[in-house]
Amino acid sequence: MxxxxxxxxxxxxxxxxxxxxxxxxxxxxxxxxxxxxxxxxxxxxxxxxxxxxxxxxxxxxxxxxxxRPVANGGAAAARAVEPRQAYVERFATMMVDGGLPRMASRVLALLYTSDSRTLTAADLVRLLKVSPASISKAIGYLERVGMVYREPDPVRRLQHYVIAEDVWLKAWEVSARTNHNWAETAAEGVELVGRDTPAGERLTQMAEFFERLSEDMSGGAGFQDCLAVLAVLWQADRAPDVASRLGWPVERVVDAATYALKASGQDGAEQTTGQAAVGEA
Known part of the structure; x- marks a missing residue:
């Protein structure tokens, strides 16, 4: 109007x-x-x-x-809230610049900076002042990439949303996949227009650049092979000896082995055993 x-x-x-x-x-x-x-x-x-x-x-x-005028002591409360809200928006903008969708970034930033461990869809709608449909779409994306998961509340019949423990590893993996997709799309273009054409030369450079970037971010095949070998050779009862040889705390050795086990898809039982080795040390 x-x-x-x-x-x-x-x-x-x-x-x-x-x-x-x-x-x-x-x-x-x-x-x-x-x-x-x-x-x-x-x-x-x-x-x-x-x-x-x-x-x-x-x-x-x-x-x-x-x-807007604020009565009595409300002015101090408003000043305390506004910087936090502004920080959430800056946090979200940083993630948008890193490649995450805008609304998903705002939801993730709010979850990460909330005093509560979990937030419901209604909380997110109220705090971000957006539609339920926008929240649903953002949560769907974050769940697909493994950055957020649901915790059902059977008493109140609500879904609570929680940040995954390895959220930033997931964000890194999303970026690596995005770069790989760029590389694959450019390679398809090379096949279409021909490598020896001007467009083919530009697309070839683009494909090579993003493929190298994707490999660097994901660690490359050699790094993944090393993790797989480490996972197979890992013996939790030798954690103190390995830590002594490396001059590391035992916890650091166990964390490294746990990461290797997860990355290589090994059974979680070894991780539990590894944690027990820390207590024994």
Whole structure:
């Protein structure tokens, strides 16, 4: 509505218009808003080259909260909350820059910085001020890549969401898979256009670059072979002797062996035995 506040969808439309090279007047006609509204919105939030819809929306909301009078001691509480909310958004932006989807990043950042060990879908909707459908889609993605899992609450009939213990290893694996997908897509292009063509040469360089990057991130075949051999040779009762030879704490030896066992798909019984070796040492 002309004269009303810009919604999140309005800001997404502005960002899409800027990306398509539209002028302020054209974007304003699409939104049925004054051109001055669009120009002020863009100028206030990064300019044509740096405008981000999500950032603009939450920055505007933050400015509005700062202007709102707070009674009595509420001002101190508001000042305490706002930096935390801003940190969650910066945390999420960092993960977006690393390749995670925007909403999945915001959910993960909120779970990671929450005082509670778990959050429900209703908690996430309330705290992030988004639709249940957005939360459902983000949780679905995080579950697929193994970064978040569900804990059912049979009493309240709710699903609680918890961060996986190896969440950052999962994030690393997602990045490695993404780079491998880039490499495979570029290689398909080489087959299509021919290696000796100008496009084929560019795609070949791209495929080689991302394949090397993927191998470096995943450790390469040689590294995986080493882990498999270590897992097979691992004997928990020798952990103190290995630690003594390496000059490491026993816990570090057990952690390394546990990682090798998990990476090579060995049975979890060896891990339990390894933990017991730490106690005996």
């Amino acid at each position: 002309p004269g009303g506040r810009l919604s999140h969808q309005d800001r997404l439309d502005i960002a899409a218009g800027l990306a398509d090279g539209l002028g302020y007047a054209e974007i304003a006609r699409v939104l049925q808003r004054p051109t001055s509204t669009v120009s002020r919105e863009v100028a206030r939030n990064g300019g044509p080259g740096g405008y981000r819809a999500d950032h603009a929306h939450y920055a505007t909301a933050t400015r509005a909260r700062r202007r």
